[in-house]
Amino acid sequence: MSEQQPAVPADEAQQDKPEKQPTLLEQMGGIAGLIYSSVPVVVFVVVNAIFDWQPAIWSAVGVAVAIAVLRLVRKQPLQPAISGLFGIAIAAFIVVRTGSAKGFFLFGIWTSLIYCGVFLVSALVRWPLAGVIWSTLNGTGFRWRSDRKATLYYDVATLVWILVFGSKFVVQNWLYDQDYVGLLGVARIAMGYPLTAVAIAVTVWAVRKADKRLAALEEERAAPVGGVADPTS
Numbered sequence: 001m002s003e004q005q006p007a008v009p010a011d012e013a014q015q016d017k018p019e020k021q022p023t024l025l026e027q028m029g030g031i032a033g034l035i036y037s038s039v040p041v042v043v044f045v046v047v048n049a050i051f052d053w054q055p056a057i058w059s060a061v062g063v064a065v066a067i068a069v070l071r072l073v074r075k076q077p078l079q080p081a082i083s084g085l086f087g088i089a090i091a092a093f094i095v096v097r098t099g100s101a102k103g104f105f106l107f108g109i110w111t112s113l114i115y116c117g118v119f120l121v122s123a124l125v126r127w128p129l130a131g132v133i134w135s136t137l138n139g140t141g142f143r144w145r146s147d148r149k150a151t152l153y154y155d156v157a158t159l160v161w162i163l164v165f166g167s168k169f170v171v172q173n174w175l176y177d178q179d180y181v182g183l184l185g186v187a188r189i190a191m192g193y194p195l196t197a198v199a200i201a202v203t204v205w206a207v208r209k210a211d212k213r214l215a216a217l218e219e220e221r222a223a224p225v226g227g228v229a230d231p232t233s
Helices: 010-016 030-036 039-050 053-073 079-098 101-124 129-138 148-177 181-190 193-222
Strands: none
Touching: 039 053, 039 079, 039 101, 039 181, 053 079, 053 101, 079 101, 101 129, 101 148, 101 181, 129 148, 129 193, 148 181, 148 193
């Protein structure tokens, strides 16, 4: 009669399981964290429209610091808050140097151009950045690069991001050159979340199509030759 193995306590069994590592998106605070990083920008636009660029700058910096402190108290990832504070600091420096409220938008305008160029290059070298970023954020790997059709889906998503960043640069740079500060603020907000939401929606579509494509390929590889299962297996 075989000796019965002692039961492993639930706590020890739980400890034996590998701890799930948070994805990069979770480390950044999720969607809410990304939104928090944009709040100081919105505050600057609103306060500047009501008062002037001096109180607008201080208000934006104050909100950025408050968000960082709040996330620190809640023990939430600080990366979004730090990114927002860093961006506001650069914008504030430009505004002070130029002495004009429109200088607040200069950093974002040229950042859009840089992003547009980076996404374009990634598509040309067959490493579409929409797929690279998504795979990195969610830790799913880059198996899709082994299939041309799956890669094509991410090419489409990357193209949309190129159009989004390119349109932001063209429109906002023109408004900047024309000194339309009020319209520049409106364009900054109006071309922010709406266009980004469209690009994200297309990226999600690309992810689903690519995943479906890869799953179908896996099923084809796993299927027995001739469609008849080996009886000895």
